[in-house]
Amino acid sequence: xxxxxDHSPSRRRFLQSSLQTTGAGAAALxxxxxxxxxxxxxxxxxxxxxxxxxxxSKWELDTPALCVDLDxxxxxxxxxxxxxxxxxxxxxxxxxxHKTPIIAHKQLDxxxxxxxxxxxxxxxxxxxxGINDILLTTTNVTPTKIRRAMNLRQACPGFxxxxxxxxxxxxxxxxxxxxxxxxxxxxxxxxxxxxxxxxPGQPALALAQLVDQLPGLTLRGLLCYDGGSQHVMGFAARxxxxxxxLVAATETFDLxxxxxxxxxxxxxxxxxxxxxxxxxxxxxDVQVGSYVFMDAQYIDIGGETDNEVYSDFAPSLTILxxxxxxxxxxRCTTDAGAKACTINQPWPRVKGETGMDYTxxxxxxxxxxxxxxxxxxxxVGDKLELIVSHCDPVVNLYNQMYAIRNDRVEAVWPIAxxxxxx
Amino acid sequence: xxxxxDHSPSRRRFLQSSLQTTGAGAAALxxxxxxxxxxxxxxxxxxxxxxxxxxxSKWELDTPALCVDLDxxxxxxxxxxxxxxxxxxxxxxxxxxHKTPIIAHKQLDxxxxxxxxxxxxxxxxxxxxGINDILLTTTNVTPTKIRRAMNLRQACPGFxxxxxxxxxxxxxxxxxxxxxxxxxxxxxxxxxxxxxxxxPGQPALALAQLVDQLPGLTLRGLLCYDGGSQHVMGFAARxxxxxxxLVAATETFDLxxxxxxxxxxxxxxxxxxxxxxxxxxxxxDVQVGSYVFMDAQYIDIGGETDNEVYSDFAPSLTILxxxxxxxxxxRCTTDAGAKACTINQPWPRVKGETGMDYTxxxxxxxxxxxxxxxxxxxxVGDKLELIVSHCDPVVNLYNQMYAIRNDRVEAVWPIAxxxxxx
Numbered sequence: 001x002x003x004x005x006d007h008s009p010s011r012r013r014f015l016q017s018s019l020q021t022t023g024a025g026a027a028a029l030x031x032x033x034x035x036x037x038x039x040x041x042x043x044x045x046x047x048x049x050x051x052x053x054x055x056x057s058k059w060e061l062d063t064p065a066l067c068v069d070l071d072x073x074x075x076x077x078x079x080x081x082x083x084x085x086x087x088x089x090x091x092x093x094x095x096x097x098h099k100t101p102i103i104a105h106k107q108l109d110x111x112x113x114x115x116x117x118x119x120x121x122x123x124x125x126x127x128x129x130g131i132n133d134i135l136l137t138t139t140n141v142t143p144t145k146i147r148r149a150m151n152l153r154q155a156c157p158g159f160x161x162x163x164x165x166x167x168x169x170x171x172x173x174x175x176x177x178x179x180x181x182x183x184x185x186x187x188x189x190x191x192x193x194x195x196x197x198x199x200p201g202q203p204a205l206a207l208a209q210l211v212d213q214l215p216g217l218t219l220r221g222l223l224c225y226d227g228g229s230q231h232v233m234g235f236a237a238r239x240x241x242x243x244x245x246l247v248a249a250t251e252t253f254d255l256x257x258x259x260x261x262x263x264x265x266x267x268x269x270x271x272x273x274x275x276x277x278x279x280x281x282x283x284x285d286v287q288v289g290s291y292v293f294m295d296a297q298y299i300d301i302g303g304e305t306d307n308e309v310y311s312d313f314a315p316s317l318t319i320l321x322x323x324x325x326x327x328x329x330x331r332c333t334t335d336a337g338a339k340a341c342t343i344n345q346p347w348p349r350v351k352g353e354t355g356m357d358y359t360x361x362x363x364x365x366x367x368x369x370x371x372x373x374x375x376x377x378x379x380v381g382d383k384l385e386l387i388v389s390h391c392d393p394v395v396n397l398y399n400q401m402y403a404i405r406n407d408r409v410e411a412v413w414p415i416a417x418x419x420x421x422x
Numbered sequence: 423x424x425x426x427x428d429h430s431p432s433r434r435r436f437l438q439s440s441l442q443t444t445g446a447g448a449a450a451l452x453x454x455x456x457x458x459x460x461x462x463x464x465x466x467x468x469x470x471x472x473x474x475x476x477x478x479s480k481w482e483l484d485t486p487a488l489c490v491d492l493d494x495x496x497x498x499x500x501x502x503x504x505x506x507x508x509x510x511x512x513x514x515x516x517x518x519x520h521k522t523p524i525i526a527h528k529q530l531d532x533x534x535x536x537x538x539x540x541x542x543x544x545x546x547x548x549x550x551x552g553i554n555d556i557l558l559t560t561t562n563v564t565p566t567k568i569r570r571a572m573n574l575r576q577a578c579p580g581f582x583x584x585x586x587x588x589x590x591x592x593x594x595x596x597x598x599x600x601x602x603x604x605x606x607x608x609x610x611x612x613x614x615x616x617x618x619x620x621x622p623g624q625p626a627l628a629l630a631q632l633v634d635q636l637p638g639l640t641l642r643g644l645l646c647y648d649g650g651s652q653h654v655m656g657f658a659a660r661x662x663x664x665x666x667x668l669v670a671a672t673e674t675f676d677l678x679x680x681x682x683x684x685x686x687x688x689x690x691x692x693x694x695x696x697x698x699x700x701x702x703x704x705x706x707d708v709q710v711g712s713y714v715f716m717d718a719q720y721i722d723i724g725g726e727t728d729n730e731v732y733s734d735f736a737p738s739l740t741i742l743x744x745x746x747x748x749x750x751x752x753r754c755t756t757d758a759g760a761k762a763c764t765i766n767q768p769w770p771r772v773k774g775e776t777g778m779d780y781t782x783x784x785x786x787x788x789x790x791x792x793x794x795x796x797x798x799x800x801x802v803g804d805k806l807e808l809i810v811s812h813c814d815p816v817v818n819l820y821n822q823m824y825a826i827r828n829d830r831v832e833a834v835w836p837i838a839x840x841x842x843x844x
Binding site: 060062063064065096118119121138139141142144145148164165167168190194195196197198199227322323324325327328331333335336338339340342343344362363364365367380381392393396397398399418419421422 | 482484485486487518540541543560561563564566567570586587589590612616617618619620621649744745746747749750753755757758760761762764765766784785786787789802803814815818819820821840841843844
């Protein structure tokens with residue numbers, strides 16, 4: 001695959017100094033009950049010997065603060081890359097989850113074949129921050145968006161555009177020709193959700209043949225993202241559903257092959273099916289996203305070895321929040337509401353605690369309610385660490401995340417593609 | 423009240439050129455069924471005579487795009503100011519809704535006595551953009567936040583801080599003294615939600631007396647924000663609930679007065695009760711927020727004259743979205759999902775349409791489903807205009823909003839306090 005010139009004048013590389021190849025890191029342990037929140041007194045005690053004062057402790061951050069634990073993040077990436085490699089497929093992680101170029105670089109530096117982007121503005125930001133191999137998984141339909149995508153392809157030879165209709169393929173062809181380029185294209189095949197993509201089988205084949213024939217376009221294969229199966233509860237049910245739904249995609253893959261069309265890329269899958277997807281014949285790579293952070297929604301689906309907790313990956317992404325009010329029985333109020341946590345459910349969970357429920361239904365305030373078996377209560381000024389409800393939209397609320405190692409702030413990462421929904 | 427020096431070197435006034443005093447504007451009409459979405463062909467037709475091409479039409483914007491109709495916005499502000507003036511109370515609008523300094527200036531320029539802010543970072547941004555009178559309605563509890571608030575008070579004499587506990591009042595006093603300032607403070611009284619604030623009656627009185635006595639602090643009055651009543655369905659039920667819940671606040675107001683304490687400020691109320699709150703004896707101003715934009719949540723509560731539709735204010739805030747896929751029966755897929763609309767309910771509504779349901783449960787995609795009585799269907803490339811579900815968290819997703827008049831973009835307004843949740 002052609003590579004973009006890293007020294008292109010159109011590229012801003014202001015983040016490069018922060019980039020490192022990541023090692024295996026600490027083991028990816030998710031052990032509920034081990035890490036508690038901290039009382040204000042405990043946080044003070046971290047500074048008694050003066051050592052913490054030489055750095056910024058995460059417990060000193062103004063809250064709400066979005067934090068990612070670097071050891072857990074690196075371990076999650078390592079687990080994914082190791083598992084996929086042993087299963088003979090690759091990762092093409094989705095940047096829609098993290099929107100953070102530094103994390104995209106970590107993924108590419110550890111073996112990912114490229115990244116995915118959901119919107120052209122997201123892809124543009126990734127390219128501006130040094131990412132060369134980008135699969136845009138959404139079909140662009142307006143003249144402006146098509147022009148933007150083809151302009152990006154002109155600057156970034158590793159850019160691949162998705163299409164899902166003959167009309168759209170013709171518009172892509174015209175736009176590519178107008179720029180004098182030959183653009184890489186994959187066909188989006190509907191896994192049965194009827195949300196995006198073209199119907200598998202003959203409709204998809206006809207579209208691929210059209211792309212293959214149109215001037216200015218090069219067919220690279222197909223994608224079939226089975227989003228509807230990622231959160232099916234229970235490993236066996238999830239496996240059965242997604243393998244069943246991908247059968248038509250594999251049949252389409254076979255049709256492409258028997259017609260002499262490229263199937264170099266057959267992309268699909270996600271964090272919920274990463275250790276299932278290699279059983280779909282022909283699939284080359286998975287568009288995994290949430291595995292880097294994890295969240296309450298994924299924890300609850302259960303894994304292959306643990307039917308209760310999906311513990312393959314550790315919850316590396318947390319929100320720090322402060323107790324603002326403790327005057328009323330059985331509850332306290334925090335500073336992390338819907339604008340800090342979203343209202344996705346299951347609600348955020350207080351890391352390490354049991355017997356208490358957190359809700360973020362109010363825009364500005366969170367509420368912690370104690371059950372009868374709460375391990376302890378919290379007071380004004382105490383800090384809580386929340387496992388997020390659903391990582392993608394939570395990340396999209398913040399301008400930056402704090403990169404934490406051993407409770408200290410190691411870096412502040414711009415979430416450069418935050419809000420890039422167009 | 424002391425005024426901040428508009429020429430303070432600490433203030434950035436880069437937005438000033440965009441600021442105008444607003445007139446009465448067009449009548450605030452909310453007429454469902456009048457304005458439809460537009461098909462791609464219709465949008466093209468806007469440009470036949472060339473006139474639209476000399477400006478940027480909102481229909482040309484890349485989507486999703488957040489838009490505010492200026493005539494409707496100005497009319498909403500006018501309705502609020504006129505009604506409150508005739509009822510003998512003032513507005514102190516909440517910036518948590520719009521997070522946009524230009525809108526705060528419009529409110530102040532038309533008679534608001536100040537603005538409210540929910541977080542110290544939000545208040546800082548407002549001050550940096552020329553806003554001088556700011557009531558911070560949240561109690562700050564950490565040393566960092568208290569220091570930030572008192573630093574802001576030092577630069578901005580019109581800044582007022584809320585407190586809700588004796589411990590917190592003492593910390594405020596210490597911080598103010600450390601800076602050599604005397605800070606204005608109001609006591610937050612709990613309306614019964616047990617979320618924030620101190621219990622009305624003797625606990626609130628004791629706190630007010632403490633504030634009055636502590637060095638470095640000046641008591642200015644109290645606030646009692648009855649957020650839990652704003653969305654009660656039906657005008658009569660809403661009126662009865664909020665007037666009942668505010669009785670204890672008025673009794674506290676009386677206690678302050680009989681003890682010789684300041685009640686210059688007795689702030690409460692919101693968009694749902696703006697024409698009820700003057701019946702709470704002593705109340706000086708309402709912390710209205712959503713009235714500038716409106717949303718599906720407020721439309722559904724019903725008004726004094728129309729029990730079905732809360733039509734006092736017009737839905738000025740909309741999201742433009744584009745149809746991406748129309749290949750499957752009874753539905754189409756758009757580019758505005760949870761990251762553009764939130765997942766608040768009721769779901770966004772297609773402006774002017776009936777017989778179709780929009781959902782934004784997917785992070786990246788919206789879904790429009792047609793019922794049997796849909797007035798028409800939409801095709802790939804068509805544009806829809808959505809009335810937002812819940813304006814506050816929706817605004818918090820966008821870096822900018824397009825200020826629209828007669829379907830043309832008149833300005834692009836930075837949502838300068840977006841993401842300021844700390």
